Amino acid sequence: MISxxxxxxxxxxxxxxxxxxxxxxxxxxxxxxxxxxIVHRMKVTQTRTVANYWFQLQQQGGEWQAFLDEVxxxxxxxxxxxxxxxxxxxxxxxxxxxxxxxxxxxxxLPCSTGEEPYSIALTLLGAGLSxxxxxxxxxxxxxxxxxxxxxxxxAIQASGSLWERVADYWSYQDQCLQMSPEVMQTIDFxxxxxxxxxxxxxxxxxxxxxxxxxxxxLIYFDPETRQxxxxxxxxxxxKTGLLFVGHAETGSLLRDRWSMFPFPxxxxxxxxxxxxxxxxxxxxxxxxxxxxxxxxxxxxxxxxKSNVTSSESTESTIDLPIATDLLKRSRxxxxxxxxxxxxxxxxHYLKRQPLCGEGYFLMGQICQAIGSLAESDxxxxxxxxxxxxxxxxxxxxxxxxxxxxDVASAxxxxxxxxxxx
Ligand SMILES: C[S@@+](CC[C@H](N)C(=O)[O-])C[C@H]1O[C@@H](n2cnc3c(N)ncnc32)[C@H](O)[C@@H]1O
Numbered sequence: 001m002i003s004x005x006x007x008x009x010x011x012x013x014x015x016x017x018x019x020x021x022x023x024x025x026x027x028x029x030x031x032x033x034x035x036x037x038i039v040h041r042m043k044v045t046q047t048r049t050v051a052n053y054w055f056q057l058q059q060q061g062g063e064w065q066a067f068l069d070e071v072x073x074x075x076x077x078x079x080x081x082x083x084x085x086x087x088x089x090x091x092x093x094x095x096x097x098x099x100x101x102x103x104x105x106x107x108x109l110p111c112s113t114g115e116e117p118y119s120i121a122l123t124l125l126g127a128g129l130s131x132x133x134x135x136x137x138x139x140x141x142x143x144x145x146x147x148x149x150x151x152x153x154x155a156i157q158a159s160g161s162l163w164e165r166v167a168d169y170w171s172y173q174d175q176c177l178q179m180s181p182e183v184m185q186t187i188d189f190x191x192x193x194x195x196x197x198x199x200x201x202x203x204x205x206x207x208x209x210x211x212x213x214x215x216x217x218l219i220y221f222d223p224e225t226r227q228x229x230x231x232x233x234x235x236x237x238x239k240t241g242l243l244f245v246g247h248a249e250t251g252s253l254l255r256d257r258w259s260m261f262p263f264p265x266x267x268x269x270x271x272x273x274x275x276x277x278x279x280x281x282x283x284x285x286x287x288x289x290x291x292x293x294x295x296x297x298x299x300x301x302x303x304x305k306s307n308v309t310s311s312e313s314t315e316s317t318i319d320l321p322i323a324t325d326l327l328k329r330s331r332x333x334x335x336x337x338x339x340x341x342x343x344x345x346x347x348h349y350l351k352r353q354p355l356c357g358e359g360y361f362l363m364g365q366i367c368q369a370i371g372s373l374a375e376s377d378x379x380x381x382x383x384x385x386x387x388x389x390x391x392x393x394x395x396x397x398x399x400x401x402x403x404x405x406d407v408a409s410a411x412x413x414x415x416x417x418x419x420x421x
Pocket of ligand 1: 021022023024072073074075076077080109110111112113116139140141142145192193194195214215216217
């Protein structure tokens with residue numbers, strides 16, 4: 001019979017140990033998730049008291065790793081968010097002219113069960129690179145997730161032109177998708193902890209990476225840990241390389257250190273280069289934005305009309321009569337990086353549905369993607385006003401406020417996020 005009765009200090013000690021070792025905070029992992037993981041592991045190891053389990057966790061041996069495997073959130077998917085992979089394909093194509101015999105070095109951290117690094121490999125092959133032109137280091141804290149990654153086997157149905165273009169590199173076996181041995185050999189899966197990046201020397205990793213994917217991990221960290229991890233990436237990313245983060249993580253990137261790469265919705269960044277009289281930083285690929293939006297990016301407020309404060313009408317270029325279609329259409333446009341049209345479409349939608357939180361949430365995301373942060377803040381604030389429990393909106397607004405130095409407000413939003421779970 002398991003007893004979960006324990007002194008609060010014991011509970012705090014386990015949570016604190018987890019945060020110190022991995023950077024994962026209780027706020028973001030969720031107290032329930034941590035408790036569930038402890039109970040599960042206590043059952044498996046037939047440990048009766050939390051005190052005994054805490055003792056086991058501190059011993060050398062497999063229990064710490066087994067606990068980590070249980071508590072982490074390994075959610076991932078192939079070509080997650082799509083646009084970052086389109087951006088990678090165009091960027092890599094542009095690099096091939098200057099690669100010569102050199103390989104592109106890519107880091108996927110955290111790689112979870114492998115879908116992200118395999119998507120990177122398939123993207124590069126689809127973009128015309130050969131197997132010899134790149135290598136990928138794929139790192140994660142979870143041994144269990146890495147086991148799945150190393151098998152290269154997934155119970156999914158692959159469909160669509162992207163998969164067909166790289167059909168030589170995967171097959172179906174026993175109703176599972178199996179990556180080919182050639183693709184698997186381009187990836188080195190390793191157990192590792194991103195907290196190693198927070199110290200000056202980086203054990204086992206001395207690379208100059210051309211591309212780093214660190215998506216959907218920074219959101220679990222407190223602001224100080226996020227900055228330390230980003231400083232680590234700063235050290236091991238090539239000066240012209242790309243850092244991809246998750247869409248809710250862009251607020252962590254300090255503007256004086258990182259500049260947004262001009263590929264909307266890719267959430268890719270480069271190290272900021274201070275311009276000298278003879279040097280002007282140029283993007284590696286042509287921006288997919290059409291010229292009117294470029295001018296909006298240079299002067300983001302020039303055309304954005306705030307539905308929060310104004311109800312002026314704009315000229316309509318959209319011929320979609322049903323309001324819900326407009327919201328759906330603006331999401332599709334935003335996903336396809338057509339931000340100017342997405343913005344127009346969503347503005348029209350909000351004129352018809354001025355109380356729809358999802359509309360304001362989308363406007364907030366679009367404005368953030370084009371760098372109009374004050375507008376983004378206003379739309380997101382309206383979204384969380386209308387949808388007080390909307391986790392993504394709360395998180396995005398908290399990160400945005402944090403990046404603007406409004407720590408108190410960000411903390412308040414994080415508390416609300418916690419209460420909404
Ligand atoms: C939500 S998944 C993200 C996977 C992938 N990057 C994506 O966006 O689809 C988060 C992963 O982070 C890993 N993780 C958590 N803390 C870590 C740490 N300190 N170092 C390395 N990986 C960590 C977890 O094991 C989990 O597999």
